Amino acid sequence: MTANGHSETPFITPADALLIIDMQVDFMPGGELGVAGADGVVPLINRLSELPFGLIAATQDWHPSDHVSFDMQGGPWPEHCVAGTKGAALVPDLAQAHIGVVLRKGMRPDTDSYSAFEDNARTSRTGLDGLLRGRGINRVFVVGVALDYCVAATARDAVRAGFATVVLTDACRSVAQSVAAMQAGLVSEGVETAHAVDLLALMDRALTPREIADQLEALLAGRSYVQAIATRALKIFNSHDRPRFKALSDALMELVTMDAEPEFELDRNAILAIIDTIRSL
Structure with missing residues (x-):
């Protein structure tokens, strides 16, 4: 409050x-x-x-x-x-x-x-x-x-x-x-x-999917926590196209789930594939 x-x-x-x-x-x-x-x-x-x-x-x-x-x-x-x-x-x-x-x-x-x-x-x-x-x-x-x-x-x-x-x-x-x-x-x-x-x-201060993907990729390269940026990106992205918004939400939540798993560092290729999906939205 x-x-x-x-x-x-x-x-x-x-x-x-x-x-x-x-x-x-x-x-x-x-x-x-x-x-x-x-x-x-x-x-x-x-x-x-x-x-x-x-x-x-x-x-x-x-x-x-x-x-x-x-x-x-x-x-x-x-x-x-x-x-x-x-x-x-x-x-x-x-x-x-x-x-x-x-x-x-x-x-x-x-x-x-x-x-x-x-x-x-x-x-x-x-x-x-x-x-x-x-x-x-x-x-x-x-x-x-x-x-x-x-x-x-x-x-x-x-x-x-x-x-x-x-x-x-x-x-x-x-x-x-x-x-x-x-x-x-x-x-x-x-x-x-x-x-x-x-x-x-x-x-109105939203990032585009491409901007979100670029940030995610940069953080992944620096071995940063994807969960933190995925959660932040989800909070600031705005799309009036609801199916597109849901697709982004689903992809980011998949990143959040992967980040929580012990084998996170072994899934870099999968993470990059999700980032590419986000970039294409």
Whole structure:
């Protein structure tokens, strides 16, 4: 944890998922339940969507017209995100090319649903946890609106479901509570926080496979530990081509395994063959 309360900047791999919460027209400024500044996080979320996540999922409130949360039904909110209306649509500027699944919630008239995992009564689940496990996901990153409602509820449920969970606070906006107040509460509940801009900067400093291969070969010639450079290279390589990224990951992990074996020095030809494979990616 850094001095400002955020976790050390993580690195994205295909074992991570991005959960984009309720980036809908009605939650944008001027919408029926507009969140101040919500439109300003769209470009940041779009850039995050280009990173090599194993899954990107988006949620939509999708309410019936007589939903319990509406003020005309005695609820706390104005009518919003009514199923099939323009206000319920995802924001037009939100890049959707990499979104693999859209989960709709709050569809029962008598129960609200903040979390992407289950409704507020904990009686109906979306199946998101099973989908994530089926894709080999072990960590989720949460962005969107509103930080103090649906984002926070999703993050808490992700922790409860056993996923390492990171809220990217600068890619969220709140209805009422400050980011600092929300951050302190989430951290106390096992949710990590980080900045999306730091994550993007880390991923943008990547080496190419050819550069990684050259470094590996130089270190091998100097009888250095391949495991150390393989692990470092894996952390700094960024590819938007996911099969290519996985091929590099598999090759580097093979080097890590070989380095751990007693006969490591006897496998130099095999190691060089793997390095050549990396160089060709």
